[in-house]
Amino acid sequence: MGKLRALLLATSILMPFTAPLAQEMELRGNMAEPLVPDIRTRQGTPPSPPAARAAADAPDAGGGSADGVDPLVDPPLTATPEPEPRRRPASAITEQDVDSPPNPRAAAVNPEEPTRLNPREEPTGAIEQVRRAPEDDPFAAPGIRMGTFLLRPSLEQGLTATSNADGGAGGHSAVLSETTLRLNAASDWNRHSAGIDGYTTYRKSISGQDVEDARGRIDARLNLDLDHEWRATGRLGYEASPESASSPVVITGTASRPTRHQIDGSIGLEKALGKLHLGLTGEVEREIYEDARLSTGGNLSQKHRNSTLYAARLRTGYEISPALTPFVQAEGGRRIYDERVDPDGYRRSGNLLGASIGTQFDFGEKLGGEIAAGWLRESFDDDRLGALSAATIDANIRWSPQRGTNIGLRGTTSLEGTTAPGESGSVLYALRLTGEREIRANLTANALLGIDWRNYSGSNDRDVIYTAEAGLTWWMNRYAGLTVRASHETVDSNITGRSAKTNSIYLGLTARR
Secondary structure, rough: HHHHHHHHHHHHHHHHHHHHHHHOOOOOOOOOOOOOOOOOHHOOOOOOOHHHHHHHHHOOOOOOOOOOOOOOOOOOOOOOOOOOOOOOOOOOOOOHHHHOOOHHOOOOHHHHOOOOOOOOOHHHHHHHHOOOOOOOOOOOOOEEEEEEEEEEEEEEEEEEEEEOOOOOOOOEEEEEEEEEEEEEEOOOOOOOOEEEEEEEEEEEEEEOOEEEEEEEEEEEEEEEEOOOEEEEEEEEEEEEEEEOOOOOOOOEEEEEEEEEEEEEEEEEEEEEEEEEEEEEEEEEEEEEHHHHHHOOOOOOOOOOOOEEEEEEEEEEOOOEOEEEEEEEEEEEEEEEEOOOOOOOOOOOEEEEEEEEEEEEEEEOOOEEEEEEEEEEHHHHHHHOOOEEEEEEEHHHHHHHHOOEEEEEEEEEEEEEOOOOOOOOOEEEEEEEEEEEEEOOEEEEEEEEEEEEEEEEEOOOOEEEEEEEEEEEEEEEOOOOOEEEEEEEEEEEOOOOOEEEEEEEEEHHHEOOO
């Protein structure tokens, strides 16, 4: 009995040290699980064979506990340990293993995935695999984002050498400093659209004939696509500029032409009923003239020329194909002068009536626009003034024969008022042919040819104005460019003192954003 007690005491002392070694060597034993489970037990250990398990479960002959065994630390020798699971190779994975959460610190390494120094960094492909789409215009101004609008401002500064500084019959040569500020803004709305275009130019003589003037214009437009095939449009514009030397109104004894202000706006509503297109537009145009400065000193009032035109236009078109929509149009309005009677005793307010027929065409990016012909008539409240009427031709055509080449044709017919005693006014036909060619991505050529024909009512007087212009713009980068431009204008009139010629060349630098 004494020898048996000594053997049990030695076994209880050596058992805590031999159990981990037996597990490392994958030996089968009969000790229970340790208090701190080993992390490797997550993968499982092989179960003990039945013979060993039976020997370990055999009760002690003495039925007592060995001296020196702490029941709070070491399990009793008679306790039955739980069978340990069998070890399996890593390739033998069951559905239960797939569902159990893996250990993030012991995840397998994928040899096909590149190791990242920063695990929170998004994976990226090889540098040679990055392909950027080519830009349509690599020298286009990036613009300035402001809310839902993209602004593209530019500032142009240059010098103009001209043979006729004021464009009149008595003009002289001069070198002028010319500064132009331009602004373009466009919305990026999904359904509707809005935009603003404006410019202002300031000229001042450096040498030669003394000239100092400023001119500018700004236009804002809004297009709204409404429900049920309705569409609304709005436009508002303002322009200020010195009255042209070729104006039909001649003011004698003045040192400079008066400044003319024009405010114009329109609101339109369009409706599509299948192939039938209906449109109604209301327009307002306001003209204001400042006083003319006399060469002898003082000013000459031009308030009697201030007027407001109210007009409405109704158009009906029928779409015979996706590319062609013929239409008929009727318009009417009334022009009201601020002074009911002018200084010469004439009542120049009157009514405006007109009709035209034409067609819209749209052949995609290559060709589009509209052309119309009709008749326009303006009658006056004063019976001593004959009605002013003429056949009208209006056109707005764009043509792009190839990529990078744009050609435009614009023709207008307008009725011009006058303050000359006994005269009703004049009819002006204007035609402009413009062309633009992108020679290279950063080199653009442009040209303009124009002719204006003015017929004075009640007489054989007429003016013919020829205009030609050609220029080149070279963009050094997105933000700076160099512009050179040459222009010619000839005013041929059978009225004494109105004919003139002007040749000019311009060189300037443009900065834009």
